[in-house]
Amino acid sequence: MIRFENVRKWLGDHWVLEDVSFEIKRGETFFIVGPSGTGKSVTLQHMVRLLTPDAGRVMIDKDCVSTARGRNLERIRTRFGMLFQSGALLEWLTVAENVALPLLELTKMGHEEIDKLVREKLELVGLPDALAKFPAEISGGMRKRAALARAIILKPEIMLYDEPTAGLDPVSARKIDALIADMQVKTGITSVVVTHDLQSALSIGTRIAMLFEGHVVELSTPADFVKSQVAEVREFLDSQYITRRGDWEKNTP
Amino acid sequence: MITREPVYLPPSDTRRAELGRDVLDLVCNCGRALLLLFSAIGCMRFAFQGRSRDRIVEQMFSSGIKSLGVISVVSMFTGMILALQTGIELRKFGQEVNIGAAVMVSLLREMGPFMTALILAASVGSSFAAQMGTMTVSEEIPALELMSIDPVKFLVMPRLIAMAIMTPLLSFYGCILGVIGGGIVGSTQLGVSWVSYIDNAMRFAENKDLYVGLLKAFLFGVIITVVSCHEGFATRQGAVGVGRATRRTVILSFLLILVVGYIVTRLFYI
Amino acid sequence: MNTNKPPKRHNDISMELIVGTVALMILLALSYFTIVVGRQAFWRKTYPMEVYFDSVMGLRDGDNVVIRGMTVGKIRSLTLVSNEVLVVSDLSRMLQMHRDYRIRVVFTSVLGGRQLEVNEGSADSPMLPPDVRLHGNPPVDLIDDAAAMIKDVRSMLNEGGVASNISATAENLSTISGRLKRGEGTIGRLLVEDGMYVQLQGTMAEASNALAQIKIVTTKLSQGEGTLGKLLMDDRVYKDIEKTTANLRDLTDRVNAGEGTLGKLLAKDDSMYVNLLATSRSLSNITARVENGDGLLGKLISDETLATNVQQTIQELRAAIDDFRETSPVVSFSSFLFGTF
Incomplete structure (x- = not known):
């Protein structure tokens, strides 16, 4: 569904991505992991053309997002x-208004219908009480969940998560993980998650790609990932106290 | 597309290369700001669709009505200062009665729009820039764009319309208060009665003064909005960037207001 | 692949570059036309007019050209050629001069400011060929204008063969003097200027004529003659004559002190002062006030009977102030605002 073909990207004074190629299939929960500064977010941003590759291209099904313009790009982005x-x-809108925003702006739905959908989505992300609160009044985890509600309200085919658990306490982080997994199960959505949190990746991911210094050094299922012999992967696993004999194998399909 | 890739360039080797890059940046920024203006004008076809209309009214309130206080005070005192200064000079010729005309005409033509614009640039313009800047650095602008909500239509167009309408109105309001302030000084300090003051003011003010003043105010409103939104969207590097965008907005708006004010005066009065 | 070399910049700045370049060019052009190029309008078609003057009295480029009070163009340039000044102006329309055309430099106000006044000549006189060299008339000084005013006053005195006229004149003059007591400015200056001596002498002569007529009237009255007898009942005439006496005394004092223009005048022509009555007081007072002059030319305006001349002077003063104000909104802003803080 999403295919990176030899993507290269120069940012600042070095190649952030040096020849990155992989493919994400429909319905997958694909994790991109790696230490900070290895181009995870950059990879994600290439998928929606927030960044344009210097070489290579990014294909979304049959559309080349790297060269799309105007309406075409807008269509791909939807x-x-x-x-x-x-x-x-948006800081000056309440949580409910934030979630309702895409519907108000882009659809011709009536207020009641919108209201119903907003409540439904907020319930889905576990924020039924935060309707009238402003983003500044709720915690980081709640904010991410509200944002998630907003992101899924237009029923996208592909969800991109940029560090969904970063800066959250473990409990909130696991709640977010559960949400991502839940959504995948309920809607069959394709998810791409960028994180350095291997706990998430190993527990809910279908496949994991490890980026290191602009290259994909490992791309495998969680079960194989923990067994990987690549030095960078091992170091990364060790840094998070994850051993080969963890109970990750049970969860893998 | 508002969100753009940050362009990182290697440090330039020579002075000349640096200068060239600065000039290129200036030209590109200028073009980008104008394209922003054009696309905001293009978005005006949505101006009367439900939500946009609400947002315009909201902006008119928050940027226009909320500035009434400061504009009242500043205009009033400007009128008083003008009356006092001209009055002291004119008294030498026994022409104190003409302060009405002096205050009215200078306010209508120049001071009203100019002051209003400076106040709005410093208050509303900087807040626009800070808001857009914060939204840009906290990824709200890209988020909007990914949701296919055009930030120009959503954020810039309502502000542009609100400012294009409110600046002339505020400017006119400032003129009226300035004239009243001048009248107070005239009647208490210079011995010019209200009747003769107002009579004199009305006799010398022409419609043209009013219209050119309003046109200026309109242009100033557009300048403030475009500069502040452009600078906000161009923000990089977090809080420091927001500060820089705000600062640049105020400076650039002031400069452009002065230059455009001069050009308009020149075009209409010679 | 060479991994150390950065890629080229993307091409998506080209649009911005084009728009920016165009915008800056327009701004530059605007600046050029509004700042560098002179004051003529640059988008209108203009017709040049060349006029030769002996003297232009401080006419400057950018000053207006008016026909019958209407502005039709501006002075583009002034050049010295041999012993003349070539004045080139841009007019908004083609002018067809007639043989009795008149072009002169006039004051726009008492505070200065000049304009070129063009009179194409009367329609029934023959047309000038288009390539003829136009000559300007010598400039007009406000002082001369004021002198003309004195002439008017004189003619008023002159024509006043009847007592009612004289009384009106006397009243007017005393009003003027009253106004000018506190007055300086053009009229005040006029009266201290030695050059005015001759003019004044003329006026005095006329005044003496008029007073001679009063004498005749008085004589006739003393003989109880005719309807003029009722003049005796006229309070104003009585008062005027009374003033006259006081004036005479005042004048004599001043003459003794040899003060001012009038003093000089009277010292020279001793026989005259005997006949100076109504005018003497006014004028000597003016002289005195002018010497330590303070006050308001403007007050003159309330006089309704006296001559459009005075009123015009006031209007000119207003125009001058108006002008001053109009031409310098930015200047006034900076001086008022920044000057204040």
């Missing part, structure tokens, strides 16, 4: 929902 690292809620 297939995506994206959860930004900060949530990116």
Whole structure:
């Protein structure tokens, strides 16, 4: 569904992506992991053309997103929902208004219908009481969940998550994980998650790609990932105290 | 497309390369700001669709009505200062009665729009820039764009319309208060009665003064909005960037207001 | 693949570059036309007019050209050629001069400011060929204008063969003097200027004529003659004559002190002062006030009977102030605002 073909990207003074190629299939929960500064977010941003590759291309089905323009790009983008690292809620709107925003702006739905949908989505992300609160009044985890509600309200085919669990306490983080997994199960949505949190990746991911210094050094299922012999992967696993004999194998399909 | 890739360039080797890059940046920024203006004008066809209309009214309130206080005070005192200064000079010729005309005409033509614009640039313009800047650095602008909500239509167009309408109105309001302030000084300090003051003011003010003043105010409103939104959208590097965008907005708006004010005066009065 | 070299910049700045370049060019062009190029309008078609003057009295480029009070163009340039000044102006319309055309430099106000006044000549006089060299008339000084006013006053005195006229004149003059007591400015200056001596002498002569007529009237009255007898009942005439006496005394004092223009005048022509009555007081007072002059030319305006001349002077003063104000909104802003803080 999403295919990276030899993508290269120069940012600042070095190649952030040096020849990245992989393919994400429909319905997958695909994780991109790696230490900070290895181009995970950059990879994600290439999928919706927030960044344009210097070489290579990114294909979304049959559309080349790297060269799309105007209406075409807009059409491709409507297939995506994206959860930004900060949530990116509009600060001057309440949570409910934030979630309702895409419907108000882009559809001709009536107020009652919108209201119903907003409640439904907020319930789905576990925020039924935060309707009238402003983003500044709720915690980071709640903000991410509200943002998630906003991202899925237009029923995208592909959800992109940029560090969904970063900066959250473990409990909130696992709640977010559960949400991502839940959504995948309920809607069959394709999810791409960028994170350095291997706990999430190993528990809910279908496949994991490890980026290191602009290259994909490992691309496998969680079960194989923990067994990987690649030095960078091992170091990364060790840094999070994950051993080969963890109970990850049970969860893998 | 508002969200753009950050362009990282290697440090330039020579002074000349640096200068060239600065000039290129200036030209590109200028073009980008104008394209922003054009696309905002293009978005005006949506101006009367439900939500946009609400947002315009909201902006008119928050940027226009909320500035009434400061504009009242500043205009009033400007009128008083004008009356006092001209009055002291004119008294030497026994022409104090003409302060009405002096205050009215200078306010209508120049001071009213100019002051209003400076106040709005410093208050509303900087807040626009800070808001857009914060939204840009906290990924709200890209988020909007990914949701296919055009930030220009959603954020810039309502502000542009609100400012294009409110600046002339505020400017006119400022003129009226300035004239009243001048009248107060005239009647208490210079011995010019209200009747003769107002009579004199009305006799010398022409419709043209009013219209050119309003045109200026309109242009100033557009300048403030475009500059502030452009600078906000161009923000990079977090809080520091927001600060820089705000600062640049105020400076650039002031400069452009002065230059455009001069050009308009020149075109209409010679 | 060479991994150390950065890629080229993307091409998506080209649109911005084009728009920016165009915008800056327009701004530059606007600046050029509004700042560098002179004051003529640059988008209208203009017709040049060349006029030769002996003296232009401080006419400057950018000053207006008016026909019958209507502005039709601006002075483009002034050049010295041999012993003349070539004045080139841009007019908004083609002018067809007649043989009795008149072009002169006039004051726009008492505070200065000049304009070129063009009179194409009367329609029934023959047309000038288009390539003829136009000559301007010598400039007009406000002082001369004021002198003309004095002439008017004189003619008023002159024509006043009847007592009612004289009384009106006397009243007017005393009003003027009253106004000018506190007055300086053009009229005040006029009266201290030695050059005015001759003019004044003329006026005095006329005044003496008029007073001679009063004498005749008085004589006739003393003989109880005719309907003029009722003039005796006229309070104003009585008062005027009374003033006259006081004036005479005042004048004599001043003459003794040899003060001012009038003093000089009277010292020279001793026989005259005997006949100076109504005018003497006014004028000597003016002289005195002018010497330590303070006050308001403007007050003159309330006089309704006296001559459009005075009123015009006031209007000119207003125009001058108006002008001053109009031409410098930015200047006034900076001086008022920044000057204040």
